[in-house]
Amino acid sequence: MLEKIFSFGRAKEKQSDDTTGKYRTITEEEYQRYVFEDELFKIIVETEAALHNIEDPVEIAIGVMKAACKFYGADWCGILIADLRSQLWRPEMWYDVEAGPMKETLFHEFEMTEEFVTWAEHLVSQKPMIIPDTEAIRESNPKEYEAYQRLKARAVIGVPFGQHPLGYMVVRNPVSNISQPEPLQLACFVAMMMVLQKRRIDTERRYISDITPEEEKLKMRYKILGQHSMDINGQRIREQDLAHPNRRGWVILLYLILHKAPVDQLSMAAELWPDESEKSARANIRQAIYRLHSDLAVYHDAKVIDVKSGMLELLDDVHIVTDAEEMESLYLKAKSTATSDEKAATLKKAFELYQGRLFELGELDMGAWLIPYTTHYNQVFIDITRELLSMYGHSRDYHRVIEYASRALSLEPGIQDAYYWIAIAAEATGNSMMKDRYDQMAREELAEEEYQKVQHLLEIRTHPTE
Structure with missing residues:
Protein backbone atom coordinates (compact mmCIF):
# COMPACT_ATOMS: atom_id res chain seq x y z
CA MET A 1 0.00 0.00 0.00
CA LEU A 2 2.82 2.34 0.99
CA GLU A 3 4.56 1.74 -2.34
CA LYS A 4 1.37 2.49 -4.28
CA ILE A 5 0.91 5.79 -2.44
CA PHE A 6 4.49 6.84 -3.03
CA SER A 7 4.53 5.67 -6.65
CA PHE A 8 1.39 7.76 -7.26
CA GLY A 9 3.19 10.75 -5.86
CA ARG A 10 6.31 10.09 -7.91
CA ALA A 11 4.24 9.89 -11.11
CA LYS A 12 3.15 13.49 -10.68
CA GLU A 13 5.22 16.25 -12.10
CA LYS A 14 7.50 17.85 -9.55
CA GLN A 15 5.80 20.85 -7.88
CA SER A 16 7.63 22.94 -5.36
CA ASP A 17 5.76 22.99 -2.04
CA ASP A 18 2.49 22.07 -3.81
CA THR A 19 -0.10 19.42 -3.05
CA THR A 20 -2.28 17.71 -5.62
CA GLY A 21 -5.54 16.33 -4.31
CA LYS A 22 -4.84 14.18 -1.25
CA TYR A 23 -1.22 13.54 -2.06
CA ARG A 24 1.98 15.55 -1.88
CA THR A 25 4.50 15.10 -4.63
CA ILE A 26 7.73 13.65 -3.16
CA THR A 27 11.25 13.34 -4.48
CA GLU A 28 12.92 10.07 -5.45
CA GLU A 29 15.21 10.43 -2.42
CA GLU A 30 12.24 10.80 -0.07
CA TYR A 31 10.52 7.81 -1.65
CA GLN A 32 13.59 5.61 -1.19
CA ARG A 33 13.90 6.72 2.42
CA TYR A 34 10.27 5.81 3.11
CA VAL A 35 10.69 2.42 1.45
CA PHE A 36 13.87 1.82 3.48
CA GLU A 37 12.22 2.77 6.78
CA ASP A 38 9.11 0.72 6.01
CA GLU A 39 11.20 -2.36 5.17
CA LEU A 40 13.34 -1.90 8.27
CA PHE A 41 10.28 -1.52 10.47
CA LYS A 42 8.75 -4.70 9.06
CA ILE A 43 11.98 -6.65 9.61
CA ILE A 44 12.24 -5.43 13.21
CA VAL A 45 8.63 -6.35 13.99
CA GLU A 46 8.97 -9.71 12.29
CA THR A 47 12.22 -10.55 14.08
CA GLU A 48 10.90 -9.49 17.48
CA ALA A 49 7.80 -11.64 17.01
CA ALA A 50 9.92 -14.67 16.05
CA LEU A 51 12.31 -14.27 18.99
CA HIS A 52 9.94 -12.89 21.63
CA ASN A 53 9.77 -16.08 23.71
CA ILE A 54 13.29 -17.31 23.00
CA GLU A 55 15.73 -17.39 25.94
CA ASP A 56 18.76 -19.05 24.36
CA PRO A 57 21.23 -16.24 23.53
CA VAL A 58 22.71 -18.20 20.62
CA GLU A 59 19.30 -18.69 19.03
CA ILE A 60 18.54 -14.99 19.44
CA ALA A 61 21.86 -13.95 17.89
CA ILE A 62 21.32 -16.32 14.95
CA GLY A 63 17.80 -14.94 14.51
CA VAL A 64 19.18 -11.41 14.29
CA MET A 65 21.78 -12.53 11.72
CA LYS A 66 19.05 -14.21 9.69
CA ALA A 67 17.09 -10.94 9.71
CA ALA A 68 20.21 -9.02 8.60
CA CYS A 69 20.65 -11.39 5.65
CA LYS A 70 17.02 -10.83 4.65
CA PHE A 71 17.22 -7.05 4.96
CA TYR A 72 20.39 -6.75 2.89
CA GLY A 73 19.63 -9.63 0.53
CA ALA A 74 22.91 -11.20 1.72
CA ASP A 75 23.83 -14.88 1.74
CA TRP A 76 25.92 -14.92 4.96
CA CYS A 77 26.13 -12.97 8.21
CA GLY A 78 28.48 -13.50 11.12
CA ILE A 79 30.46 -12.21 14.08
CA LEU A 80 34.27 -12.17 13.70
CA ILE A 81 36.41 -11.72 16.82
CA ALA A 82 39.77 -9.99 16.28
CA ASP A 83 43.04 -9.86 18.19
CA LEU A 84 45.26 -7.15 16.76
CA ARG A 85 48.18 -8.15 19.00
CA SER A 86 48.40 -11.61 17.49
CA GLN A 87 47.11 -10.17 14.17
CA LEU A 88 44.39 -12.79 13.80
CA TRP A 89 40.64 -13.09 13.77
CA ARG A 90 38.21 -15.95 13.70
CA PRO A 91 34.49 -16.50 13.13
CA GLU A 92 32.66 -16.70 16.47
CA MET A 93 29.06 -17.20 15.32
CA TRP A 94 27.42 -17.12 11.90
CA TYR A 95 24.38 -17.84 9.75
CA ASP A 96 24.47 -19.09 6.15
CA VAL A 97 21.26 -18.64 4.13
CA GLU A 98 21.72 -21.96 2.32
CA ALA A 99 23.49 -24.12 4.92
CA GLY A 100 21.94 -22.71 8.08
CA PRO A 101 23.49 -21.59 11.40
CA MET A 102 27.03 -22.59 12.39
CA LYS A 103 27.54 -24.94 9.47
CA GLU A 104 30.79 -25.29 7.54
CA THR A 105 32.15 -21.89 6.53
CA LEU A 106 34.63 -20.70 3.92
CA PHE A 107 36.50 -18.81 6.62
CA HIS A 108 39.59 -20.53 7.98
CA GLU A 109 39.55 -21.25 11.70
CA PHE A 110 41.95 -18.31 11.99
CA GLU A 111 42.38 -15.52 9.44
CA MET A 112 45.45 -13.26 9.20
CA THR A 113 44.74 -9.53 9.49
CA GLU A 114 47.44 -8.86 6.90
CA GLU A 115 45.16 -10.41 4.27
CA PHE A 116 42.37 -7.95 5.11
CA VAL A 117 44.02 -4.53 5.17
CA THR A 118 40.76 -2.65 4.63
CA TRP A 119 39.16 -4.48 7.53
CA ALA A 120 42.06 -3.72 9.85
CA GLU A 121 41.94 -0.01 8.97
CA HIS A 122 38.22 0.24 9.68
CA LEU A 123 38.59 -1.80 12.85
CA VAL A 124 41.12 0.70 14.20
CA SER A 125 39.00 3.70 13.16
CA GLN A 126 35.77 1.97 14.30
CA LYS A 127 33.97 3.13 11.15
CA PRO A 128 31.60 0.98 9.05
CA MET A 129 33.17 -0.71 6.03
CA ILE A 130 31.27 -0.90 2.75
CA ILE A 131 32.77 -2.67 -0.27
CA PRO A 132 29.99 -2.74 -2.91
CA ASP A 133 32.19 -4.54 -5.46
CA THR A 134 35.30 -6.49 -4.47
CA GLU A 135 36.55 -6.30 -8.06
CA ALA A 136 37.39 -2.66 -7.34
CA ILE A 137 40.35 -3.68 -5.16
CA ARG A 138 41.77 -6.35 -7.47
CA GLU A 139 44.71 -4.13 -8.45
CA SER A 140 45.12 -1.99 -5.34
CA ASN A 141 45.04 -4.86 -2.83
CA PRO A 142 45.55 -8.23 -4.56
CA LYS A 143 46.03 -10.20 -1.32
CA GLU A 144 42.69 -9.02 0.06
CA TYR A 145 41.08 -9.68 -3.32
CA GLU A 146 42.37 -13.27 -3.26
CA ALA A 147 40.79 -13.71 0.18
CA TYR A 148 37.46 -12.47 -1.19
CA GLN A 149 37.71 -14.94 -4.06
CA ARG A 150 38.26 -17.77 -1.55
CA LEU A 151 35.30 -16.54 0.50
CA LYS A 152 33.12 -16.12 -2.62
CA ALA A 153 32.50 -12.52 -1.61
CA ARG A 154 31.40 -10.13 -4.36
CA ALA A 155 30.39 -7.41 -1.90
CA VAL A 156 30.81 -6.86 1.85
CA ILE A 157 29.37 -4.66 4.58
CA GLY A 158 31.05 -4.76 7.98
CA VAL A 159 30.43 -2.84 11.19
CA PRO A 160 33.19 -2.91 13.84
CA PHE A 161 32.75 -3.24 17.58
CA GLY A 162 35.22 -3.09 20.45
CA GLN A 163 37.20 -3.10 22.62
CA HIS A 164 36.60 -6.23 24.70
CA PRO A 165 36.05 -8.14 22.54
CA LEU A 166 37.09 -6.46 19.33
CA GLY A 167 35.73 -7.48 15.96
CA TYR A 168 33.16 -7.16 13.15
CA MET A 169 29.65 -8.10 12.24
CA VAL A 170 29.67 -8.77 8.51
CA VAL A 171 27.18 -9.54 5.75
CA ARG A 172 28.42 -11.13 2.53
CA ASN A 173 27.09 -10.37 -0.94
CA PRO A 174 24.40 -7.80 -0.03
CA VAL A 175 22.24 -6.71 -2.97
CA SER A 176 20.01 -4.14 -1.29
CA ASN A 177 20.42 -1.27 1.18
CA ILE A 178 24.19 -1.48 0.63
CA SER A 179 24.79 2.17 1.46
CA GLN A 180 22.92 1.87 4.76
CA PRO A 181 25.13 0.26 7.47
CA GLU A 182 23.04 1.57 10.40
CA PRO A 183 20.61 -1.40 10.57
CA LEU A 184 23.62 -3.74 10.63
CA GLN A 185 25.02 -1.72 13.53
CA LEU A 186 21.73 -2.22 15.36
CA ALA A 187 21.81 -5.96 14.60
CA CYS A 188 25.43 -6.09 15.75
CA PHE A 189 24.54 -4.47 19.07
CA VAL A 190 21.86 -7.09 19.76
CA ALA A 191 23.93 -10.04 18.54
CA MET A 192 26.99 -9.03 20.57
CA MET A 193 24.86 -8.71 23.70
CA MET A 194 23.84 -12.32 23.11
CA VAL A 195 27.44 -13.45 22.45
CA LEU A 196 28.60 -11.85 25.70
CA GLN A 197 25.64 -13.32 27.57
CA LYS A 198 26.56 -16.78 26.26
CA ARG A 199 30.14 -16.29 27.44
CA ARG A 200 28.95 -15.28 30.91
CA ILE A 201 26.67 -18.30 31.12
CA ASP A 202 29.48 -20.62 30.03
CA THR A 203 31.81 -19.07 32.58
CA GLU A 204 29.29 -19.40 35.40
CA ARG A 205 28.70 -23.02 34.54
CA ARG A 206 32.38 -23.91 34.48
CA TYR A 207 33.88 -21.61 37.08
CA ILE A 208 31.78 -20.56 40.04
CA SER A 209 33.70 -18.23 42.29
CA ASP A 210 33.03 -15.41 44.72
CA ILE A 211 36.50 -13.99 44.20
CA THR A 212 36.60 -10.47 42.80
CA PRO A 213 40.03 -9.19 41.72
CA GLU A 214 41.09 -6.13 43.69
CA GLU A 215 43.03 -4.74 40.78
CA GLU A 216 42.45 -4.50 37.06
CA LYS A 217 45.91 -5.89 36.40
CA LEU A 218 45.84 -9.56 35.54
CA LYS A 219 47.56 -11.68 38.17
CA MET A 220 48.74 -15.02 36.90
CA ARG A 221 50.61 -17.81 38.63
CA TYR A 222 52.04 -20.28 36.14
CA LYS A 223 52.68 -23.69 37.70
CA ILE A 224 55.53 -25.19 35.67
CA LEU A 225 56.99 -27.75 38.11
CA GLY A 226 55.38 -31.10 37.30
CA GLN A 227 52.06 -30.99 35.45
CA HIS A 228 51.54 -27.43 34.28
CA SER A 229 48.52 -25.26 35.09
CA MET A 230 47.65 -21.62 35.71
CA ASP A 231 46.04 -19.80 38.61
CA ILE A 232 44.36 -16.65 37.35
CA ASN A 233 42.67 -14.30 39.79
CA GLY A 234 42.08 -17.23 42.13
CA GLN A 235 40.88 -19.66 39.47
CA ARG A 236 42.83 -22.68 38.22
CA ILE A 237 42.99 -23.66 34.56
CA ARG A 238 44.64 -26.83 33.27
CA GLU A 239 45.53 -27.28 29.64
CA GLN A 240 44.22 -30.85 29.58
CA ASP A 241 40.81 -29.66 30.85
CA LEU A 242 40.27 -27.27 27.95
CA ALA A 243 37.92 -28.22 25.13
CA HIS A 244 40.78 -27.59 22.69
CA PRO A 245 44.16 -28.06 24.43
CA ASN A 246 46.76 -25.58 23.20
CA ARG A 247 50.21 -26.97 24.05
CA ARG A 248 52.02 -24.55 21.73
CA GLY A 249 50.48 -21.52 23.45
CA TRP A 250 51.50 -22.77 26.90
CA VAL A 251 55.02 -23.51 25.66
CA ILE A 252 55.39 -20.04 24.11
CA LEU A 253 54.36 -18.46 27.41
CA LEU A 254 56.85 -20.69 29.27
CA TYR A 255 59.61 -19.72 26.83
CA LEU A 256 58.99 -15.99 27.34
CA ILE A 257 58.80 -16.29 31.13
CA LEU A 258 62.02 -18.27 31.43
CA HIS A 259 63.94 -16.02 29.04
CA LYS A 260 62.71 -12.88 30.86
CA ALA A 261 63.14 -10.76 27.71
CA PRO A 262 61.53 -10.18 24.30
CA VAL A 263 62.38 -12.98 21.87
CA ASP A 264 62.48 -13.26 18.11
CA GLN A 265 59.63 -15.56 17.13
CA LEU A 266 61.54 -17.26 14.31
CA SER A 267 64.54 -17.93 16.57
CA MET A 268 62.17 -19.40 19.12
CA ALA A 269 60.48 -21.49 16.43
CA ALA A 270 63.87 -22.83 15.28
CA GLU A 271 64.53 -24.09 18.82
CA LEU A 272 61.06 -25.46 19.46
CA TRP A 273 59.78 -26.59 16.05
CA PRO A 274 62.83 -26.87 13.76
CA ASP A 275 60.97 -28.93 11.12
CA GLU A 276 58.45 -26.17 10.33
CA SER A 277 58.93 -23.62 7.56
CA GLU A 278 59.14 -19.97 8.59
CA LYS A 279 55.69 -19.26 7.12
CA SER A 280 54.06 -22.19 8.93
CA ALA A 281 55.85 -21.41 12.18
CA ARG A 282 54.78 -17.76 12.11
CA ALA A 283 51.14 -18.68 11.40
CA ASN A 284 51.09 -21.43 14.05
CA ILE A 285 52.61 -19.12 16.66
CA ARG A 286 49.95 -16.47 15.98
CA GLN A 287 47.17 -19.02 16.21
CA ALA A 288 48.55 -20.43 19.46
CA ILE A 289 48.74 -16.97 21.04
CA TYR A 290 45.21 -16.20 19.88
CA ARG A 291 43.95 -19.44 21.45
CA LEU A 292 45.84 -18.68 24.66
CA HIS A 293 44.26 -15.23 24.90
CA SER A 294 40.83 -16.74 24.22
CA ASP A 295 41.31 -19.30 27.00
CA LEU A 296 42.42 -16.60 29.44
CA ALA A 297 39.52 -14.29 28.46
CA VAL A 298 37.25 -16.46 30.62
CA TYR A 299 39.00 -14.92 33.63
CA HIS A 300 40.25 -11.52 32.47
CA ASP A 301 40.12 -9.46 29.29
CA ALA A 302 43.81 -8.50 29.42
CA LYS A 303 46.19 -9.85 26.79
CA VAL A 304 49.41 -11.56 27.89
CA ILE A 305 51.70 -11.71 24.85
CA ASP A 306 52.38 -8.93 22.37
CA VAL A 307 53.36 -9.69 18.77
CA LYS A 308 55.02 -6.95 16.77
CA SER A 309 57.85 -6.66 14.25
CA GLY A 310 58.60 -10.34 14.51
CA MET A 311 59.20 -10.12 18.27
CA LEU A 312 57.23 -11.64 21.14
CA GLU A 313 57.12 -10.15 24.60
CA LEU A 314 55.05 -10.26 27.77
CA LEU A 315 52.83 -7.23 28.24
CA ASP A 316 53.22 -4.88 31.19
CA ASP A 317 49.57 -5.08 32.21
CA VAL A 318 49.97 -8.64 33.51
CA HIS A 319 51.85 -9.83 36.57
CA ILE A 320 53.11 -13.39 36.13
CA VAL A 321 54.96 -15.49 38.69
CA THR A 322 55.90 -19.17 38.55
CA ASP A 323 56.04 -21.79 41.25
CA ALA A 324 59.68 -22.36 40.26
CA GLU A 325 60.56 -18.73 41.03
CA GLU A 326 58.63 -18.94 44.30
CA MET A 327 60.48 -22.10 45.31
CA GLU A 328 63.89 -20.55 44.68
CA SER A 329 62.90 -17.33 46.44
CA LEU A 330 61.82 -19.27 49.54
CA TYR A 331 65.06 -21.26 49.53
CA LEU A 332 67.14 -18.08 49.42
CA LYS A 333 65.03 -16.66 52.23
CA ALA A 334 65.56 -19.81 54.32
CA LYS A 335 69.33 -19.62 53.86
Missing part, protein backbone atom coordinates in the same frame (compact mmCIF):
# COMPACT_ATOMS: atom_id res chain seq x y z
CA SER A 336 69.37 -16.15 55.42
CA THR A 337 66.98 -17.01 58.27
CA ALA A 338 68.57 -17.16 61.71
CA THR A 339 66.10 -19.20 63.76
CA SER A 340 65.88 -22.93 63.06
CA ASP A 341 62.09 -23.14 63.39
CA GLU A 342 61.50 -20.34 60.90
CA LYS A 343 64.11 -21.79 58.57
CA ALA A 344 62.48 -25.24 58.68
CA ALA A 345 59.03 -23.75 58.04
CA THR A 346 60.32 -21.80 55.02
CA LEU A 347 62.16 -24.84 53.63
CA LYS A 348 58.97 -26.92 53.94
CA LYS A 349 57.00 -24.32 51.96
CA ALA A 350 59.66 -24.41 49.26
CA PHE A 351 59.70 -28.22 49.29
CA GLU A 352 55.93 -28.42 48.77
CA LEU A 353 56.16 -26.36 45.57
CA TYR A 354 58.24 -28.94 43.74
CA GLN A 355 55.84 -31.39 42.06
CA GLY A 356 58.16 -32.75 39.40
CA ARG A 357 60.52 -31.79 36.62
CA LEU A 358 60.00 -28.56 34.70
CA PHE A 359 56.97 -28.81 32.38
CA GLU A 360 56.83 -32.55 32.95
CA LEU A 361 54.03 -33.37 30.50
CA GLY A 362 55.83 -31.77 27.57
CA GLU A 363 59.48 -32.04 28.59
CA LEU A 364 60.40 -34.62 25.94
CA ASP A 365 59.05 -32.44 23.11
CA MET A 366 60.75 -29.22 24.18
CA GLY A 367 64.27 -29.64 22.83
CA ALA A 368 67.64 -28.83 24.35
CA TRP A 369 66.79 -25.21 25.28
CA LEU A 370 64.86 -26.34 28.37
CA ILE A 371 67.67 -28.48 29.84
CA PRO A 372 69.57 -25.67 31.65
CA TYR A 373 66.35 -24.46 33.32
CA THR A 374 65.32 -28.01 34.27
CA THR A 375 68.78 -28.70 35.72
CA HIS A 376 68.78 -25.43 37.68
CA TYR A 377 65.42 -25.92 39.38
CA ASN A 378 66.13 -29.61 39.95
CA GLN A 379 69.30 -28.62 41.81
CA VAL A 380 67.40 -26.04 43.86
CA PHE A 381 65.01 -28.79 44.99
CA ILE A 382 67.91 -31.11 45.84
CA ASP A 383 69.51 -28.35 47.93
CA ILE A 384 66.20 -27.72 49.73
CA THR A 385 65.87 -31.43 50.48
CA ARG A 386 69.43 -31.66 51.78
CA GLU A 387 68.95 -28.70 54.12
CA LEU A 388 65.62 -29.97 55.42
CA LEU A 389 66.79 -33.54 56.01
CA SER A 390 69.98 -32.35 57.65
CA MET A 391 68.00 -30.20 60.10
CA TYR A 392 65.55 -32.99 61.00
CA GLY A 393 68.28 -35.64 61.02
CA HIS A 394 70.56 -33.79 63.41
CA SER A 395 67.60 -33.05 65.69
CA ARG A 396 66.70 -36.78 65.48
CA ASP A 397 63.19 -36.09 64.23
CA TYR A 398 63.26 -39.35 62.28
CA HIS A 399 59.58 -39.51 61.43
CA ARG A 400 59.91 -36.26 59.48
CA VAL A 401 63.16 -37.50 57.95
CA ILE A 402 61.29 -40.55 56.63
CA GLU A 403 58.37 -38.40 55.42
CA TYR A 404 60.43 -35.87 53.47
CA ALA A 405 63.12 -38.28 52.26
CA SER A 406 60.55 -40.71 50.83
CA ARG A 407 58.61 -37.90 49.17
CA ALA A 408 61.78 -36.40 47.71
CA LEU A 409 62.86 -39.76 46.28
CA SER A 410 59.45 -40.28 44.67
CA LEU A 411 60.07 -37.04 42.75
CA GLU A 412 63.83 -37.24 42.24
CA PRO A 413 65.14 -40.77 42.84
CA GLY A 414 68.79 -39.72 42.51
CA ILE A 415 69.22 -37.66 45.70
CA GLN A 416 72.12 -39.27 47.62
CA ASP A 417 71.42 -37.39 50.87
CA ALA A 418 67.87 -38.73 50.93
CA TYR A 419 69.12 -42.35 50.83
CA TYR A 420 71.64 -41.55 53.54
CA TRP A 421 69.13 -40.02 55.93
CA ILE A 422 66.32 -42.49 55.31
CA ALA A 423 68.72 -45.37 56.08
CA ILE A 424 69.64 -43.71 59.37
CA ALA A 425 65.98 -42.99 60.22
CA ALA A 426 64.89 -46.54 59.33
CA GLU A 427 67.70 -47.96 61.52
CA ALA A 428 66.80 -45.65 64.42
CA THR A 429 63.10 -46.57 64.28
CA GLY A 430 63.76 -50.29 63.85
CA ASN A 431 62.20 -50.43 60.38
CA SER A 432 64.45 -52.96 58.65
CA MET A 433 62.03 -53.53 55.76
CA MET A 434 62.14 -49.83 54.87
CA LYS A 435 65.92 -49.82 55.12
CA ASP A 436 66.23 -52.79 52.75
CA ARG A 437 63.69 -51.35 50.28
CA TYR A 438 65.46 -48.02 49.95
CA ASP A 439 68.86 -49.71 49.84
CA GLN A 440 67.65 -51.69 46.83
CA MET A 441 66.24 -48.52 45.29
CA ALA A 442 69.61 -46.78 45.79
CA ARG A 443 71.40 -49.63 44.00
CA GLU A 444 69.04 -49.23 41.03
CA GLU A 445 68.89 -45.45 40.82
CA LEU A 446 72.41 -44.31 41.76
CA ALA A 447 75.59 -44.76 39.82
CA GLU A 448 77.96 -47.28 41.43
CA GLU A 449 80.28 -44.53 42.63
CA GLU A 450 77.38 -42.60 44.18
CA TYR A 451 76.01 -45.71 45.89
CA GLN A 452 79.42 -46.56 47.37
CA LYS A 453 79.76 -42.99 48.65
CA VAL A 454 76.45 -43.30 50.53
CA GLN A 455 77.54 -46.65 51.99
CA HIS A 456 80.86 -45.17 53.06
CA LEU A 457 79.17 -42.28 54.87
CA LEU A 458 76.81 -44.69 56.63
CA GLU A 459 79.78 -46.81 57.66
CA ILE A 460 81.56 -43.79 59.13
CA ARG A 461 78.45 -42.82 61.09
CA THR A 462 78.02 -46.38 62.41
CA HIS A 463 81.70 -46.88 63.25
CA PRO A 464 83.15 -43.37 63.67
CA THR A 465 86.47 -44.47 65.23
CA GLU A 466 87.39 -47.12 62.65
